[in-house]
Amino acid sequence: MKTWKFLPIMAIGVCMAMTSCSEDSKKEDVSPNPFAGFNTPDSGTATDDELKAAVATYVDDVVIPTYEDMYNKVTALNTAVQKLSTSSSDNDVANAADAWVAARKPWEKSEAFLYGPADLNKLDPSLDSWPLDKGGIDAILQSGNWEDAVGGDVNDDDDAPADAPQNLRGFHTAEYLLFEDGEAKKITDLDANKIGYLKAVVGRMSKDTELLLKGWTEGKNLENGAYKDAMKAPNGTYSISNIKQSVAMILNSDNGAEGIANEVGATKIGDPVDKWNSGDKEGGVLAVESWYSWNSLDDYTDNIYSIRNAYYGSLDGTVASASLCSIMKKVNPTLNDMVVKQIQETITAINDIPHPFRNNLGATTEVKNAQNQCVFLCSGLALVRAKLAGE
Template identity: 35%
Template structure:
């Protein structure tokens, strides 16, 4: 396994973060300010907000399906809710290249994706008759983060990698599931609103936040778009561009060196995140796709201004191919992760495959580093 050279990274990143100019001197500065503005706008609107909007939409659908499941339990209702859980999960995992900002400050990451689930406490909770009356408001107020989020819903809807048999699910669990799915939907809307602005989300979503007494004042997307201007926490456009790169590097590192290596090195299946849906390989691939979206701009089928085109233009001038290298490393990481074998929990003995996947993530990490080097 390759050791990542953090020191090199640091030096490169510092050069970027200090708001420095470029080696090339062809009256490019004004153009570059424009290019960076376009990249930041595209990243905020077409990647981050688009992903969170999709996540919120899917989470709302999931919440509705869990309510229907609670009202009229059936195998078909479990199956369709489980499928929707996976669809929502895609957009959450595809947001992990931008876990900074509101996902962090507002405690939304642990609320949405708390892990591990506190199974012991959950058993105690589900033994309480008053949980028969649990709703989203009560769940938010009384359940700790260890009993909320995707993995709590996963517990009710899945078993051994498949949708659960509806006959096995006690009514109280369906009530719990519907309540927690309601909180999840609210939190996903909050995430979208925190980037987009509370006044810029749909009326229906705004009403859900208001009913849950959830408010925000921040528009984090504008903070990034207005980097370098008064009122933005980003002191320069370079700092904001660098934030994009750091977010991508963080998740590349985490997938390779933690999410894959921790379970493989310990041989402990309980260290594989998705205990019940066995969805981890798909999750890891979607994490890499979050890097792809941040780098290529937009989301699939809706690409726009991007770091990729900027790097390609630098490549053309310098006769290098970093853009090609990054794209190739993204694809390679996904390929190598898939090659470990799914479900991941049943392939922890594939150390060669896991190490190749980790190496691929490290290579992606290292190629992302070079972006800073290209924009000195």
């Protein structure tokens, strides 16, 4: 999810995406952070060959298959949406809504690797900016002029207007058009303009998803070739000069594994809860990502699964023999066991928040626990990065 506003540091200790969570946790009360003061000595070291094998597994068995899955499911969504032009069936809208949910999963499971093509081609904001500009979307529905919104370039300026193109397309515009109160709309809710706009939005999503996949596999729309090659055989392209820098990219605190752990706690959970607790109840609900579909908590847990997949080197919860997890088991088995446990603790804590999130922003105990678990996961991933990438 790409947001377009300044995000305050959470009072309970969730740190900002551009900072080290382990450093911030020393300043904030996030006790009992299990990683605070971690000092168990290493029992081994990671060789460059081991790191290269782990990065290759990560690229070939996690990143590329995730984007292939997303491409296939966005293609299926596009097919389902195209059918609405000639449909009179509520079932067809329900099928399109189901296809949206299915396409959403691999996207959310890719948010631990929003660097590379997702960043260089501004595909994260193009696909997933939040909050969307509901007023702008409604105006477009009245005018029928959605060409600029769907085809326009991302405006990533700090002072970008609310109706910048990225806020008028992507997953959440499609969600707004397909869902109401967690359910698929009826075919009678969708007039010709809504269907036309929806088709254009999903068509753009298809193009963006193809760029994500082919940016990694072929270097499509990139200047220095396939991003997979830069990660697996670093030679200075895309500012990756050695295999430790590839590992650092995987775990980085901006748009890598640590970054999404922080974003889930500080932004996706934290923003709406902050508004709610300040007395802005309506603003709190409106700040919940994916609240039209009630998919929010699934989004957040899938984000943590994206971290697990990146760390394990697999998509099914098994630990690949060539993976960061397997290397850490040799380098520092205590830390590895703690990180593995923390990944699951974070997923469990998010799932403990009552569903749907939009209706339970006042579930203080569960919310604070989920946010703290995200902080702890940030801390553990920062320690792993320091040991494997020397940062």
